[in-house]
Structures are given as structure tokens and as C-alpha cells.
Amino acid sequence: MPLFRFLTGWRPARFLALAGPLAGLLAFRLLPADDTEVLRHLVLSVQKFYQTARPETPYLHLDKEAYTAGETVWMRAYVVDAGQHQLDTLSKVLHVELISDRQQVVSRRTLALAGGLGAGQLELADTLAPGTYLLRAYTGWMRNASPDFFYTRRVQVWPAGEPEAGPNAATKVAPNAEAKNRAALRRATQQARQTVARVSAPPDVQFFAEGGNLVAGLENVVAFKAVDYTGTSFELMGQVFDSKNQVVATFKSRHGGMGSFKLTPVAGESYHATFSSAPAGALTVALPPVQASGYVLQVVPSAEAFDITIQQRGGKGGPILLLGQMGSTVGYLGRGQVEGKEIFAARIPKSKFASGIVHFTLFDGQGQPLAERLAFAQNEPALRVALTPSQPSYGPHQPVRVLVAVTDAAGRPVATQLSLAVADAGSTNPWADNIAARLLLTADLAGYVENPGYYFDNPTPDTNQHLDDLLLTQGWRRFAWAPVLAGQAPTQDFGVERSIGILGQITRRDGTPSPQSTLSFLQAKPNKVFFSTVTDDQGRFLINGLGGCDTLRATLQARTDKGRRNLTIRLDPGPAAPKVALPPLPAAPAPALVAALKRGQQQQADERRYHLANTVALSNVNVRGQRQVEADTRRIYAPGNATVIDMNNIPSALGSTVLQVLQGRVPGLTVSGVEPNIQVQIRGNTSFSGSSPLILLDGVPVTIDALAFYPATDVERVEILKGGQAAIFGSRGSGGVIAVYTRRGSPTYDHRQDMAPGILSVRLPGYNCPRQFYAPRYGAGAPALTRPDTRRTTLYWNPTVHTDASGQAQLTFYTSDALGTFQLRAEGLAASGQPALGMGTLEVK
Template identity: 35%
Template sequence: MLSCKALRTHTPVLLLLMMLSVTSGAQDFTPFVSEKLSSYRSKFPPEKVYLHMDKPYYATGDTLWFKAYLVEGAIHSADSASTVLYVDLIHQKTGKNVGIRRVPLNGGLGHGSFTLADSIPKGAYTIRAYTNWMRNFSEEYMFHRAFYLFDNVENSSVNPSNNTEITFFPESGQLVEGLNTRIAFKAIDETGRGVQVKGFVFNQDNDTVSAFKSEHLGMGRFPFTPKPGEKYHVLVKTEGADYKNVPFPVVQESGFILIVDNISSPSKMRVVVYNKDQHVSEKSVHIVGHSRGIIAFAGKGKLTAKGLMMAIPTVDLPDGITHLTLFDDQNKPVAERLVFIDHNRSLKVKVTPSKTAYRPREKTTVEIMVTDSVGKPVEANLSVSVTDAGQIAQQPNDMSIVSYLLLSSDLKGLVEQPSYYFDPANTERKIHLDYLMMTQGWRRFRWQDVMADSIAAPKHFIEQGFTLAGEVKRGNRKIADKTMLSVFLTNDSLKTFMTAETDESGIFRLDNLAFDDSLNVRLQGMNKKNTESLTFNLFPFQAPKALPVQVPFYPVTVESELLSASLKRAEEYQEIERKIRLSREKLLQAVTIKGKREVERDSRKLYSHADASIKITPQLAGGAMSVLDILGGRVAGVRVTGSGMNASVSIRNGGEPLFVMDGMPVDKDMILNLSVFDVESIDVLKGGSAAIYGGRGGNGVISVLTKRGNANYDYSQEIVPGVFTSSLAGFDRPREFYAPKYDTKRQNDARPDYRSTVYWAPQLKTGKDGIARFEYYNTDPATTIDIRTEVLSPAGEPGFARSVYVVQ
């Protein structure tokens, strides 16, 4: 046995470097693999996002509230560079994205909501969250959470059958003739949930060579040594079903076996390596361990016919998954094993209501204390959901920020009841967690990608705002040279002018545009020559495609009676809301408003009222070549003779009137050269009305007001050859959670209050004392109230806690 001592490194994440043998080979390979991992992480820095939702399932008409936590993917610090988060609402049956939210992130934190209107179908949904940077990777990297939307009637489209799928997982990946190993297995039903099974392994002579039985959520493990030349088959039985044959792993003639014991000792793991090779009896191997892409240990050992045994200290390894890889003497990965390191370093969170029992509608005060693993107060961000347990059944051992960041986010596939593995009350949780490590695959990267000589550049970039990007063509042809563009951006609170330049192929982009709601965009070429022939095409944001889910999620843990009560309450609440809205509409219809609305004065007009005014419409402009053509025959006392540049005008048979454009006197030629499509309106002042202009207005005044002269003119609506107008979607500002106060009597207090989400607070913080306090008022029913809080410190330490009290 070769034992090794860990060498502490002075880094924020307590990296550990272990040298099994101080040889030149080890010294060569260790920096090589470390540099490869470091290079991969520098080009593809990982991000993770977690959403805390107020409830596990919803009814039609509900509001889904969420808090977003975006962290750096390796050490989980809340300082990831992205500031834009996309949250999708996906109908599982069709794969249709029925809603998207663009959430602004501040320090990795944001929040928002979806209104689950009756216009969207009931059924199973997935809420998906991701940044633009996360789109460079598989969709598995994104956050996914399933929930069910009921339409106020207890129903389900999921009817699981007795079909069971069982899969066997030899430790480290393969079975090798004559080498002792262990085989883990997992049995799931059609919904992907674990089912209890038992079975037997038979050789080709139908002799029983091993028996097994699942221990936890369809998982278990048994020892196995395949004999040379023998083939095996398996019979498996689930409760209420007959035995059936299932596939068994193929036995290899040669290969490597990696066995890990991470249970027996709290301070070290024991690793045993075996190899069967007909040509070589002794070879050098490397073992590399990394924690979420950061090297944890690496070293070299001599593998003989008797195998190789080593002890690896775990005290300084970070909590979470450590990924072990065995490399052969050609530096190729030949075996892998996941282990979970649990030093219980997560934040300690305590939720304490001021009383254990309250009355309906009584004010409730709650204190949350957050400390680190040694009891010191921690300043942290947290979100709190308070629900009526009489209506909402929290799912057993459901996902939390702790279980997601440390476990589920780094594993392929569904992790059922993930919080089970973090509850010290579950005495068998560590061995069950080891079963999980053997039956779930590592999802974050492949060694083939890390070890590649070159890494392709990312297609998507880190966003700190939205991107305006598109292509410019001349007609339908590519442009020949770079082209300067003018960009005019407007919305209710923003008016700004920018410039952009295309590349040689006509592509342009403006990054980091941060705005709410939407933004009007006006694009135009800045070169005077042939700008009218330019055409524009914007590249719209395309959410990642979501495929329909064959086996939709259904909250089978909800008792029928409780679910029916919840849906009944939801329907009653929605009906009350509908009646209130209808009542408001009737009241509005009966209101009679008297008086004149004050009209904001147009600063371009010296006069208060014109004797005649013509509002220019597209129909009027389309039939005229000049402003005077529009006046002719439409205003009493105004006479227009001639046409085009030779037209003349008089008011009441007087001389030529004074021409004014946007409040400034101009000559007639400027008015004649003005495009009728640029004119907003024409005012005519006669006699005494024109006196405000003094002697110059003795023959009357023709005042032309242009569209561009209006301070409120929207350039995005202008249709001009060579000019493109469109709009961009911006941040969705979150709604505020409605929390009624019953400290004084109000008119609305007469209506019943049976909200299932009693209180939602997404932006709480603890102070230097580690304490946060909040208050709210209970609802009407006598029930049990469930308080759940998710916590994250700036250093990336997660925490979770819950508490209950009664209303009676």
C-alpha cells in the first residue's frame, strides 16, 4: 500500500496537490493536466444558476414567483460576469416556450414572476434558466425544474405502467475477466422515479452467481468477479410483477478497474487499482482528481500484477463532487469514478417565528440566523417563501440551493429527492450517496475536450446588457465595404444617438444595451451616396429549442384530498378576483367626467389658436406634391394658384403671407421644397390672429409644423427608403408581491383570504450579526404554515432551512 500526505495550497478554494511518486513522469504529467484544465476553464469559465420558486406546483390563475442566484461554476462565488438571465416557461408535452423573462442581475441576484393565465394549457411544465454564455454548452448545463399546472380540477395525463428499466454500472466503467469489482444498479419507472427491485445474476449454465436487492430509490450495489469465458444474464422482479430478463454488462478480456472507498474514513479515501494485460505485467499510471474543474490532487504510481493501493487525504477537499480519473501509461483516461466529499461546510440557517401559534390574520414576525460551519455570523443574501401547508404539500426532500450547487448541477440526469443526501437525520445517506455517484454520470466536460490541442472559440458571449446585431445589404446583394450606420434609440425614458460600423460582410453589432421593457430602434446609413438602397435585417434573440418530454412530471406525492382542497381554494380566489375586476369595470362605465383636459402647449407656436388647421394624413400627403397643393381649396379665404415651384398663395386676396416652419420665419422656397411626408400639420392665421407676428403678418401667416420638429416625434415610426425601424425587448421588471396588512380595517379586508402563498420575499439580507427579520399577516384558515428559505453568501456558501407554525 502506498500512502500519501496531502500538501495544502494557499488558494481561496483550498486546492490539494498529492504526489504519489516523486518521479520525472509524475512531475511532467501533473503540470500538463493542470495546465489543460486551467486553459479550458479560462476559455470556458463555467456558470451555474439556481431558481428558488415559491411553490412546487400551481393552479391556473396563480403567479409563479422566483428568485435567481447566478454563481461562478467552480467555487460558487456570487460574482459571475453575466448580468442578463433568461427564464423560459416550457410546456413539456409540446416543447413550446409559452413565456420568457429577461431578468436583470445585480451581483448575480435577480427575481421575477410568471402569471399562469388560463390562456396557457394545463399540464407539466419546465422552468428553464440560463445566461447567453451558458448557451455555448449542452442544455444540461442550464437550470431545469419541473412543476405541474392544474386547471382547478384534480387530473393527470400520466398513468405510469409497470414497465421498469434497470441499468447496471460496473465501478469505474467496465467488467474485466478475473478482476474483483462492484456493480451498482438503478431501477426506474416510466416517470424516471426509482422503484424497488430484486434479482439474480446467472451464468451460462443458469447457476446463480449473485443476488441483489435495491436499498434506496431503486439503487443498490453488490460485489462481482466475472470468470474468464463466461457469459451472464439477469432476472429482475418488481413488486406486483413477474421476473423478467434484462441486459447485463459485457465482460472484457483486459482492462482497468478502479475501486474507491469513501465511506469508511472521514479523513481519507482508499483507492485500489487493478489491471489485466496479457502483454505487460507492470506499468505506470496516473490518478487525477478535480473538484468542478479545479485540480484537487494528481500523482503517479506503479501498477503491478497485484494492483495498486493508495490513501488520499480528503480533509482539504471542497464539499461536493470530486471526479477521479485513472490515466494509463499513454496518458489516456481509462477509468473514472465520482465521489462526494461532505465536510458539512454549508451555511447553518435557523428560521424562528416569534411564536409557535398565531391567530388568523395576525401579524407574524420571523427571524433568520445565518452562521458558518463554526458558528460565526455570515452576511448573506436570501429569499423566503411562506406557504399554506393545508393547500401546498412540499415535495419530500425536494431540490434546494445546497443540493443543486453541490450535487444535481454536476450530474447527468434526474437526481430524485436530492435533499435527502444532506439531512443528517438520514443515517444511511452517505452510502446511498455513494450509490448515486456510481449510477449518475459527470456532466460538466469530457476529457477529450480538455486534452484537445486546440479549443474552438465560443459562439455566445458573456452579456452585460442586450445586443443589437444584424446585417446590412444593398438591395439583395452583399455590401462591398465597411459601412457607417447611425442608430437612434428611444423609449419612455431614453433618447440617444449612436454610431456603428459593419464589417466587410455587412454584419454589425452594438453590445451591452441595458433598458427596461422595449427599445425603439432606427437604423440608417451615414454615407450620403446610395443610402436609400440599403436594407437591414436584425438578428433576433432565439431561445434554445426545447424538445417535448415523453414522460412529463406529475406531483404524485400530493394527497388527493389536500390537492382537491387546494384547487378549490384557488378557484374561489380566482372567482373573487374576477368579480372585483368586473365590479371595477362597471364603476368605470358609470363615471361621467366633466371639464376640459389640459393640453400641453406646443412651444413652436406663438399663437394660442389658429383660424384653420389641417392635420396631414397619409391620404392627403399621397395626393400632393407640395404643402401649397394641400392648402388649395381646403381653407376658406386661402387661394392657391399655379403648381409645383411656381405656386403662389394669398389669404383674403392680400399679398404673399408670412411663412413659418416650426416657429421660425422662412421663405416660400423652403416650404415648397419640404417633403409633404415630413409635415405634421398646417395652421392658417388670418387678420387679427396674425397680429402676434407684427407687421410681417399683415397678409396672414401660414405655419407649417413638421414631424421632426415635434419634441415627441418617434423616429422609429418613420418610413423612409434606406431607413429601418424596429424594437428590441428589454428587461422584465418584476411585479411586487401583494401582501395585505390587517393592522387597520380596510374596505378590501371583507373578502376572504385563502392565498396558498402567504408571503414571498426575494431580496432579504442578513446584517453583520447574521440576522434578517421580516413581518407579514396570516391568512384566514386554521392551518399549518410552512416557511422555507434559500441562502447564498458572497463567497459561494449555500444554505437552506425550513420551519413551521400553526394558525388556530
């Protein structure tokens, strides 16, 4: 049976079906020259985009999904090229950030990448507020696209436990500490919900026409999605009405607030939906507007193929082109004809694509896009990682030997790079994000996807339908056709990071760029380093080649090509925190999570107690004191004798000189003339008429010219001494004294905040060099413990597990004092770019 067929008005049609771009280019000669050029342009445009943009996709494997404050988040980083999912060799640096629900970055880490792989840890402060946080990862090169492509996942942080005071405390969280933790959690949850009540939007219900067009006179598939303000779904049911309030369709969600129904709209009609389920019961939502003419693209996935139908109404029709691509690979390209009420159909085998999202686009004969549709090809499941402990259950302090075996769908062994976590089963979520969901699904979708691991955990016809509903309602975000077809090169404002660097711009006082300026870099510790670079025509600079695990401290100094230093150095602040709403912690967590959190709190109590082993635990102590005022050595007279002008209390000081501010503010002080030709006199009971006052600048005698054009904002205060008040200065003070005290000259001035023109001190964190996960050995011959074994939630973490050519590896670790069920979870990537997943359980009794 031919791949293309007409269901009505059938007549022969030319078609082209190919397995890849190369085959397509060879087959172009089968078509007329005009078709060949259009097809060639489509294929080459896609290839050029990926070759130029070189998009990257990062993923972070974590040891678990829920933490208590004070714990460590163990991370393994995988960075691949978005086109083929091969481990990336482009970037060498990955930035990881923890962002709060207030859109503030509370912690940053920089991971070193080697061949697309990296590892590190993020220590959660024990004072970290409970709540849901956003973990974000990106490379510098990814900033050329959009923050939408950054890797993000939600992480729950719960209150930490506190140790019971006293030397005889048992190894458990004190009852009063548990009560405090519960109270803190209730307050955090209540505050979060109060904030939500004030600023949250109503539930978001949206409707989407398949292919993008709701065309009159054709049966359209309309999908819908219902989420709350945080992107969390809720189940939905309701009815669709026309403008006469006649029911034309009913609908009910299948999974995750998503579903679809069929509708044949009428030209000139409008449609809206109402709902019979909370929380959307009070909403009325309009469906997309009906188009009098256009094309409808429908894709029905089956086990082995995509059944595609294309129809049009309201126009004459004509030649059409259908392109199916996955990443940089065009797997299908065909040509046909649709005229009148003809139905154009194609059956496209899924075998033409690798596993992942297929982007179908319908073009007219001139190569202009008409409709788009996303579909999923699951040709090969993720590589299976079998995790087999040596025995069904274990006791405390016993060795655990785990056999790791990686095989493909046919059972053949595969050499793979993996990371393995063994964590409390209550703190893990089998439907959470995983490497297969990230690489094959969410990397190319816009917006938050709830529980992406669900679609890969146990694929069935139902989960496949739910996945198709997701793709009907989730937008494609990798690129837009208009700039790609126009040959518009992707923006590349950021280079590839091969090392830690300092990116910034040098500007003049008016904020304009200072091109061709010289920037000097001086580092004193740990090694002395000095070099200079020149800014580009926009005043931008990049200092790279930095690294190490220590925090780098250096000084930057800028000057123009003429040697002037009145410049400002502005460092790149990095991408802004995303303005996304994060849900509060659940008020009633699952019992298994509650048990896991209690063990996490107990672990924190044990670790705190270990650090207090050589000290005495005290109850609350209140310390009161008064800060000692440091003497100002610039003044040799009693301050009570002077008339004081405090510049902090004068709003008009901004933009004025110090002499302009003094004018008319002090009785007997006369300021005349215009700067720099200005005269100052002090008239008092015992001041000699006509004599000039003594001018002091931070205690140093200067002429009046030193105060000409002196900014008032740089002055802390001015003190005026008249007659006998200035006697301590002898004859020099016969005309009175004007003592000017600058902010920078004050003994309490914080020079770390000094933004001297053209000079900037920088403090740059180094790499987050991975440390060894503490997993002690027990039994005969084991070394003596150097610290207590406090493992209660994460029992074992290994970010570098390598299976050999037989697809196998063997790991050994020991259980701790913690009892219960632990989940083994392995994730990784083969050299072919195929993701690997596996889970198992471990019982400790």
C-alpha cells in the same frame, strides 16, 4: 500509516499527496522530470479550462413547487461561478423560460443580475393548460457549453378556480366551477396518458461498471438505475445470468431505483439481467461488455476518507497517476505503480476537498485517462438557517415576527444573503431542489435527478449510500478529458451579456453570410435612438446596451458595403426547447396537496371577483356577426365584369413571373417574346386588333416593362377586361385592360408581417422588473386596504433578506384569512460561496 500501500507483493512506492494545485506545483521537484511534466500538464490543463470557460451555475428559489393556473411564480435568482461557487460578476442577464410537455416555450422572462443576484416573477395565465412544466434558466455565456448545464426544474400547474356568478356569491369556488375543474383535470390527465401510451419508450434500466470498465478476473462493482420514460424512478429487483443462463448475481434497489452488486466476470463471457418487479418484468438488459484487460478503480467513501483500490488484469501494468479535483481545485494528486496482480490502495482524507462532487481520474504514466469515478465529500453541511416565529400559532390578521439566524456547523454566526417564502405546506416538497443540492450536486451531473433535496435533508449513513449509488449511475458532464488535455479552447460563440441585447446575422438572398454589412438601429419610443454597427466576417451582429422594464420597439435596416439592401436579417432564436418527456399530473395527489390546490383555486376566484367588482357578471353570451369586407379602392370597375386569375390557386406561380403565369391561361390573351422583350395582346369581339392593352399595377397605369421579371408570388390576382368591359377607361382601354393587384397593395394586407428586404421590425421585452409582493398590514395605524387580501397559498415572499455580522435578521408580516399550516423556507448564499438552508412551520388557527 502511509497513504499508498500495496496489499500484495508490497514494495516501497513514491507518492505525492497535496492539498491544492499550488502545493502540487511546488512538490513536483520531488519527482523525476518526466513525471513532473505529466503532473504539471494535468493540473494546468484543469486550471486552464476553468479560467477560459468560466462556467456559471444558476439557481432559482421559488415560493413553492405546485401552482394553480393564474397564480404568480415568485423567483429569486442566484448565479455563481461553477469553480468556486462565489456569486458571479460575469453575466448581468438571466433568461427564464417556462416550457410545456410539447417542448414549447409558453412564457419568457429576463431578469437583471447585480452581483450574481436577481429577482422577478412569472405570471401564469389562467388559461394555461394543466400539466407538468419545465422551468429553465440560463445566461448567454452558458450557451457556449451545452444546454445540459442550464438550470431546470419541474413545476406542476393545476386547473384554476372560477368565481360563482352573481353579486351575492360567497368567497368560495362555485360547485359548478369545481366540477368543471375536476373534469378539466381528468381530461388533461387522460390526454397526457394517451399521449404517453402512443409515444413513450419502455422503462429504462441501465448498468454501470464502477470506474467505467468491467474487467475479467477482477471483482467489479456494478451499479444500476431504473427509470420510466419521464426519468421517474421505480424500485427494481432481479438476477444476472451468464451466456449459459446460470445465475451469477442477484440485486435489489436501495433507493430511487438505484443500487449495486458485485460481479467477477469471466473473459469471453457475456451477461444479462432479468427482472421480477414491474414495470420492468418483461425486459432483458445486457450488462456492459467484459474487457479482457484493463484497470478497475474502486472508491469506498467512509465518514472521513475515501478508500481507493486500483487493480489491473491482462497487461503488464506500470506507473499510474491518480487525480482528485473539485471544480477548478485539484485537491489530490498521487503517483504509484501497479504490476501483475498487485492491488494499489490509497486512503484520501475528505478534508482535502471542499463540500461537493470529487472527480477521481486514473491516468497511465503518460497522462492518458484509464478510469473515472465520482464521489461526494460532505465536509461542512450547508449553513443552518433557524427560522423562529415569535409564538407557536396565530389567528387571522395577526402580526408574525420571525427571527432569522444563520450559523455554520460550529455555531458561529455568518452574514448571508437569503430569500424567504412562507407558503401552504401542502404545496411544498421538502425533497425538492434547493440551493445546496444545485451547487454541490446536480450542477455537474448529466440528466434529471429526482428529488435532489433528499440527499441534504437529513444526512444519515443510508442517505450517504444512496447518494453514492446516484454518483455511480449519473454521468459527469462538466468536461471531457481528451479536449482538455489537448489544450483545445472551449467554444465561445456567445459573449457575456451585460445588458439586454439583439443578436443576429445578416445574410444574402442565397443564405450566405454578408460580412462587413452596415446595420442601422432606429428606436422611436420611449426615446429616439439611432446608431449603426458593422457585422463581422460571418455577418453576425450584436446590439447591446438596451434595458428598462418596457417592451422595446425598433427597426433594423441592413445594407452591404456597396449600399445594396437585398439582404435578410435573421435574429437569434435562442436555444431550442429540450426534448424531454414530462410526467402528467398525478391522478391521485396527496391529501395535503389537494387541500392546498383548493385554496389556490379559491384565491383565484377571489382575485377574479375583485377585478369584476365594478361590472355586472353575465352568463354565457354568443355573439355572431359577419366581417365587413373593406372596399378595394384600387378598382374603379365592377369586379363581375373581369376574368380573374387568382394566384393563390396556381401552384406553378412559385418561381415564375406574372407574365409567364398568364401565358396560355386566358382565352384571347397572347404573350409572346422573352422578358424583358415581351409583347402582350388581347383579342376580343370588340377589341381593336393590333392595339396594346392598358396595364394597371394596383390601379396605376404603367408600361409593360414594369411587369418584366415581376414575381408571381408577390401578386394577389390579375383581372382581364376585354372590349366593352373596359369602356370605363375610354380610348386607353380600347385594346383591353390587364389589372395586376399585388399583395402588399391590398387594403387588408398586414404590414406587420412585411419582410421587406433589408428591413426588420423588432419587439423586444425588457427586464422583468420585480414587483412588491402584496402583504397588507392590519391593526391600529395600518393604512386602509386598497384591495382585498386574497393570500391563501403564499402568505409571504421576501427575496432580499440580509443577515448582519451577528448572522441575524428579523422580519414582520401579517397573516391573512387563510387557516392551516404554512412552511417557512429560507435559502441563500454566504460570501464564501457556502449555501444556506432552513425550514420552519407556522400555524394559523
